[in-house]
Amino acid sequence: MVGLTASDVPPTMAVTIFSAGVAAGVADVITFPLDTAKVRLQIQCECQTSSAVRYKSVLGTITTLAKTRGPMKLYSGLPAGLQRQISFASLRISIYESIQEFFTTGKENDVPCHFVSAVIAGFCTMVLSSPVDVVKTRSVNCLPGRYTSVSDCAMMMLTKEGPSAFFKGFVPSFL
Template sequence: MLGLTASDAPPTVAVTIFSAGVAAGVADVITFPLDTAIVRLQVQCECQTSSAVRYKSVLGTITTLAKTRGPMKLYNGLPAGLQRQISFASLRISLYESIQEFFTTGKESNLGSRVSAGLTNGGVAVFIGQPTEVVKVRLQAPSSLHGPKPRYTGTYNAYRIIATTEGLMGLWKDDVPCHFVSAVIAGFCTTVLSSPVDVVKTRSVNCLPGRYTSVSDCAMLMLTKEGPSAFFKGFVPSFL
């Protein structure tokens, strides 16, 4: 049997981590203004000053912030955001296969090993990347949130002040519990929305020739013969 060529060989862990980090970083740069707008909308009711700018929509927030504070204000906290992607996304994406191999220990992969690998991989990534998330959000929030003067002068100043005034655990606020709850809710909502399409797709792919004339025909027959619950068969393993 011929050996793998350079183009066929799987990438090393280092290459995977680097590629995942760069990809996530580029995506973060593109979407960062949206992230900033979301943070501002979520915390604006906590502003102590009555003169604070009020935002009404994502686009309105981006436009108002760019006009009143300058376009670069939309990228406040970007260094922490990139650090988060490098530490969180790259590890979460690149180390999953290695962790899964550890749980399978030479055996065939099953649901239990995949769930264990996902929980371990996600937990490690969240623990390592959480300080960057805390700093990113605080820099994205309005500087007037806690008084007239800015809380921090920059990314590394924020790390230092949080660690010295709130202790090291201040950098891990709402770490695992918050991420776990949000992941469960997000996974549930995603499964609810995607399950009907996934079931129809599976049936269409697996059916004998002539069983269904089209995807819509498959969906209609499922609905009329089996009822709406047919679209959620296999929901539990999909959710897990």
């Protein structure tokens, strides 16, 4: 009888969760300037003053931020972004795997099983990671000095707006 080789053994849940978190973290570091530009473009009307720079495109926003405030400004809020990505990816993968095992009918390519598992995993993940996502978005807001840190942002939200503040924008995020 021939034993299983290392390539035949599926990774453990811990390895899968860790790998998903690391991959999401690396991807976030690489793409974070794009996210910063997206947020700036989305909220520029709220923060517009007569002397404020008007951003017109993603590349223009990235270039303007790097020139006027320095290249590190493109990574403002990165710790919160990494927390969000690592928790989101790890939760989504682990929840999906667990739900899929629960619904598995024995067929290898059971599309309804995969679809239902993905929807449930996505919903559960958004419920659990929405607070981190909201804090991340606020920490890269265009109002400099509003929050001293990610934890300061979370505490101010909790004390001034209550727990529901952490779920603002939940529905569009899930959809």
